[in-house]
Amino acid sequence: MSDVHELVERYLAAWNETDPAARRAAVEAVFADGAVYVDPLAVAEGRDALDATIGAVQGQFPGFVFRLVGAVDAHHDIARFTWELGPADGPAPIEGFDVAEIADGRFVRVNGFLNRVPG
Template sequence: MKGTAMNDLMTTYLACWNETDPAARRTLIDQHWTEQASYSDPMAQVRGRDAVDATIGAVQDQFPGFVFTPAGPVDAHHRQARFTWGLGPADAEPVIVGFDVVVTDDDGRIDSVLGFLDKVPA
């Protein structure tokens, strides 16, 4: 995957995290994540679409009204991309900032995510 495809991947990935309707979020996950996708960050380590969906729902419950936004360009090569994101109230400075490394399968679906937190509230 190159350039535009990886930018589209980041947009789709953040859309999954921002979708608050459970059925719509699950549709996005089913379309764009592999069946056994893994997600790991300092707060969670899960495998499979059900677990990814539950993790996203838990983050939304913990930070109601917050949205994920891109906070820089996508850096990509081969089937992986890294990008910085912010999480906070819409149209406000992010409260949390992190970056994720996303690896896709041959069809461009998300297969694994490694997340890192750069800024968290005290």
């Protein structure tokens, strides 16, 4: 498993972590200090905001989990990957992809896009 693929897996695990202390530890391990996350619905700057954003998404979609869809595509210090969000044991109604910048083994910026959302 490549380092970038492993980082993406840990990133998605952070989005799935519901224990606040474990989630915070995952956020600190995956995101650089001062990291930024941007998608059509949210902007989070810094680890505190990232942690709060993940918690808010979990509150909006209780019981849903993020799953990697397909392969991680990466070159230089940039990765892109598709994910889905849905019940652990059923089809996912939400799908998107992220483009992430990496420095020193952590994400410094993640730009998220939504491909499929419920109507």
